[in-house]
Amino acid sequence: xxxxxxxxxxxxxxxxxxxxxxxxxxxxxxxxxxxxxxxxxxxxxxxxxxxxxxxxxxxxxxxxxxxxxxxxxxxxxxxxxxxxxxxxxxxxxxxxxxxxxxxxxxxxxxxxxxxxxxxxxxxxxxxxxxxxxxxxxxxxxxxxxxxxxxxxxxxxxxxxxxxxxxxxxxxxxxxxxxxxxxxxxxxxxxxxxxxxxxxxxxxxxxxxxxxxxxxxxxxxxxxxxxxxxxxxxxxxxxxxxxxxxxxxxxxxxxxxxxxxxxxxxxxxxxxxxxxxxxxxxxxxxxxxxxxxxxxxxxxxxxxxxxxxxxxxxxxxxxxxxxxxxxxxxxxxxxxxxxxxxxxxxxxxxxxxxxxxxxxxxxxxxxxxxxxxxxxxxxxxxxxxxxxxxxxxxxxxxxxxxxxxxxxxxxxxxxxxxxxxxxxxxxxxxxxxxxxxxxxxxxxxxxxxxxxxxxxxxxxxxxxxxx
Amino acid sequence: xxxxxxxxxxxxxxxxxxxxxxxxxxxxxxxxxxxxxxxxxxxxxxxxxxxxxxxxxxxxxxxxxxxxxxxxxxxxxxxxxxxxxxxxxxxxxxxxxxxxxxxxxxxxxxxxxxxxxxxxxxxxx
Numbered sequence: 001x002x003x004x005x006x007x008x009x010x011x012x013x014x015x016x017x018x019x020x021x022x023x024x025x026x027x028x029x030x031x032x033x034x035x036x037x038x039x040x041x042x043x044x045x046x047x048x049x050x051x052x053x054x055x056x057x058x059x060x061x062x063x064x065x066x067x068x069x070x071x072x073x074x075x076x077x078x079x080x081x082x083x084x085x086x087x088x089x090x091x092x093x094x095x096x097x098x099x100x101x102x103x104x105x106x107x108x109x110x111x112x113x114x115x116x117x118x119x120x121x122x123x124x125x126x127x128x129x130x131x132x133x134x135x136x137x138x139x140x141x142x143x144x145x146x147x148x149x150x151x152x153x154x155x156x157x158x159x160x161x162x163x164x165x166x167x168x169x170x171x172x173x174x175x176x177x178x179x180x181x182x183x184x185x186x187x188x189x190x191x192x193x194x195x196x197x198x199x200x201x202x203x204x205x206x207x208x209x210x211x212x213x214x215x216x217x218x219x220x221x222x223x224x225x226x227x228x229x230x231x232x233x234x235x236x237x238x239x240x241x242x243x244x245x246x247x248x249x250x251x252x253x254x255x256x257x258x259x260x261x262x263x264x265x266x267x268x269x270x271x272x273x274x275x276x277x278x279x280x281x282x283x284x285x286x287x288x289x290x291x292x293x294x295x296x297x298x299x300x301x302x303x304x305x306x307x308x309x310x311x312x313x314x315x316x317x318x319x320x321x322x323x324x325x326x327x328x329x330x331x332x333x334x335x336x337x338x339x340x341x342x343x344x345x346x347x348x349x350x351x352x353x354x355x356x357x358x359x360x361x362x363x364x365x366x367x368x369x370x371x372x373x374x375x376x377x378x379x380x381x382x383x384x385x386x387x388x389x390x391x392x393x394x395x396x397x398x399x400x401x402x403x404x405x406x407x408x409x410x411x412x413x414x415x416x417x418x419x420x421x422x423x424x425x426x427x428x429x430x431x432x433x434x435x436x437x438x439x440x441x442x443x444x445x446x447x448x449x450x451x452x453x454x455x456x457x458x459x460x461x462x463x464x465x466x
Numbered sequence: 467x468x469x470x471x472x473x474x475x476x477x478x479x480x481x482x483x484x485x486x487x488x489x490x491x492x493x494x495x496x497x498x499x500x501x502x503x504x505x506x507x508x509x510x511x512x513x514x515x516x517x518x519x520x521x522x523x524x525x526x527x528x529x530x531x532x533x534x535x536x537x538x539x540x541x542x543x544x545x546x547x548x549x550x551x552x553x554x555x556x557x558x559x560x561x562x563x564x565x566x567x568x569x570x571x572x573x574x575x576x577x578x579x580x581x582x583x584x585x586x587x588x589x590x591x
Contacts, residue, residue: 018538019515025531026522028587035534035584039577042541049544054552061551061559068550068563072570079571080578085586091579092533095572099539102569105561106545109553123502223532223539226572230542231509237545238499244512245541251516252535256528348525355528362586368526 003053010048011241017041018245022252028368045241085363086320089353090149093142093219096226100138103229104196107131108189110236116187125187127235129179132192133199135229140203142222148211149352158209165273171202206272213317213394213433215352217260217271224253256354263348265400265410285437289429292442295450296423302463304421304447308385311335312377314345314414315357318391318426322453328390329364331457334464343370345377345387345414347395378415387419389440391453393432396424398440408434422446425456530583537576543569 018041024034055061076095083091111128147155161167178195182188210218227249234242261268305311313332319325332342344366350357358371381387389396392414400411416422417440424441427450431437440446449456500508523531546569550562 014541015512018541019519021538022516022519022523022531022535025527025534026519026524028524028527028584031527031530032581032584032588035530035577035580038534038538039581042537042543042573042577045541045544046547049547050551052548052552054548058552061553064550064559064563065547065566068546068566069570072567072572073574075567076571076573076575077578080575080582083579085583088529088533088579088583091575092529092536095533095536095576095579096539098568099536099542099572102540102546102565102572103542105565105568106542106549109549109558109561109565110545112558113553220532223536226536226539230539233542233545235505235509237548238502238505239544240500240505240508242541242544243505243508245538247509247512248516248519249535249539251513252520252531255517255520256532259525259528346525353529354532355525355530358526359529359583359586362526362583365586368587371526373525 003051007048007051008240010044011239014041014045014048014241015244017044018248022248085359086323087150088359089215089219089351089356090146092353093145093149093222096219096222097139097142097146099226100135100142100222100229102135103226103233104132104135104139106233107135107236108192108196110233111187111192112189114187116185121183122185122187124236124238125183126179127232129182129192129195131229131232131236132196133175133179134225134232136196136199137203137206138222138225138229140200141207141218141225142203144204144207145215145218145222148207149215158211164205164209168202168205171198171205175199175202210272211433213264213349214271216349216354216356217257217264217268219353220253220256220260221268222253224250224257227251227253260349260354263412265408265412283437285429285431288437288439289442293429293448294446295448298449298456298459298463299466301423301447301449301460302466304386304423305335305338305340305464308335308340310341310343310380310384310386312343312345312381312384312387312416312419314347314350314387314389314392314396314416315361316347316350316390316392316395317352318453320351320356320360321391322455324390324454324457325360325364325366327454327457327461328361329366331461331464332366332370334461343372343377343380345416346371346373347392347412347414348374350392350395374412374414381415381418384419385421387416387422389416389422389424389426390457391425393426393438394434394436396440397432397434397436397438398443399436399438407436416440417443417445420445423449425449425451425453427452527587530580530587533576533583534580537573537580540569540572540576543573 017037021034021038024030107128116122175198182191227246231246396416398417399406400408400413546565550566553562
């Protein structure tokens with residue numbers, strides 16, 4: 001067998017490692033090994049590529065590649081080791097973006113040295129344009145998502161300018177025209193770069209209006225795009241490992257996007273282009289809350305746990321913001337030492353990325369068996385003595401079930417209102433991302449505890465110990 | 467595995483010979499390039515494999531799935547290495563170098579951060 005056959009074989013080994021590595025992620029026990037297998041696959045693919053004959057004829061090329069490895073490797077390692085678990089959504093967004101940018105650059109370089117087929121549509125040129133455009137949308141969209149999640153002051157609110165959606169449509173149409181023009185011989189690389197620039201603007205304008213609870217959808221979608229960009233690059237290079245790995249990631253991101261959309265009972269189209277606002281007949285805050293909201297102190301709340309047998313904790317983004325996961329763990333341990341059964345109800349869109357709450361609770365060493373999905377926890381709500389809602393709002397709003405005109409109508413929720421008593425830890429009565437009041441707060445079985453999440457849990461622990 | 471068997475075939479040297487003869491390939495792809503239809507077949511099958519596996523991953527691992535699959539999408543590094551290492555001309559080399567560095571951040575950062583997270587899931591009292 002010649003050298004190139006060995007390289008192709010190594011790519012197959014790498015592809016199998018990626019597939020089995022992802023399979024390892026189907027259970028927490030095998031997940032670490034799965035991730036390592038993925039990394040091994042990547043190492044195999046990299047080593048095989050370094051053996052490529054076209055590199056061997058360019059001795060200075062190795063120096064270039066090595067310096068790129070060093071710079072990227074050090075930067076990536078520092079970022080990965082330093083990041084806080086609460087900042088994971090923006091970290092993943094940033095990494096997504098870098099992958100997308102790399103695919104754009106590779107596609108550009110390949111097209112610059114490409115000899116097109118004279119007649120008909122050249123599939124390599126088409127894939128190159130797709131890789132460039134998708135990669136650019138991924139990069140700039142991810143950078144903006146990062147800035148929003150990092151809560152830089154300039155990005156707290158979307159930039160507002162007129163005709164946002166028509167402008168997006170126009171940009172997309174122009175990019176499409178450029179791709180079609182680019183397919184006509186002779187190949188002009190300038191058109192490629194122009195389409196990349198316009199796609200970059202599109203990446204920014206598409207992500208601009210999206211925020212808050214819709215962020216998990218965007219992150220998942222950008223995740224998918226970074227894979228699809230790599231896949232398109234694979235079509236440019238006609239390289240199996242790029243196509244396989246890119247498709248796996250593309251499929252993964254698409255599935256997560258679909259799960260997130262279903263968890264909000266909204267279509268992807270609505271998340272990306274729809275403006276979520278209060279419905280016409282939505283009751284005002286005064287009508288819902290007027291005189292019916294009861295607040296309580298930590299000491300009063302501590303009494304609720306006397307004789308309680310089952311407690312469900314519902315974490316939301318507020319837990320991440322106040323870094324309350326360790327205090328929550330201590331509360332869980334204290335309650336369990338008194339023979340109370342404690343579980344966590346995790347809504348799929350709680351937090352800012354899929355699985356965000358699970359990672360934070362895992363960081364606090366809360367066993368994953370205690371984290372329950374909606375379908376498992378909702379049937380047990382009626383037997384729950386105390387439900388503690390920690391920094392969550394829309395995902396526990398019973399309007400989703402009762403008011404078909406509500407903007408969140410039909411969204412699956414954690415049915416804490418069915419518990420005997422509900423404690424809502426929240427800083428104020430301000431509405432969640434959906435912008436509607438929550439009748440749960442005015443329910444007879446609900447007590448509000450107005451405080452920062454972490455402080456509230458610590459106070460509650462203190463009161464319980466007295 | 468059927469997929470693996472198919473890939474063995476697709477990656478074999480006889481297919482590669484056809485690809486070289488097919489023309490219309492870029493400088494670097496001409497060496498390991500697959501014929502278009504083989505590439506499309508691999509793409510479709512890989513998408514199915516992806517859907518099959520990913521739907522079985524529990525929600526509790528969705529964040530590590532994102533960061534881990536994110537690291538895998540850094541596979542574009544393979545293209546970046548070829549661009550930087552075998553490219554002619556300063557512009558191509560500069561773009562290639564940038565691509566290598568960006569993809570490497572993606573790969574190293576992605577796998578490391580996933581490893582950190584998963585370590586937390588494994589920890590038991």
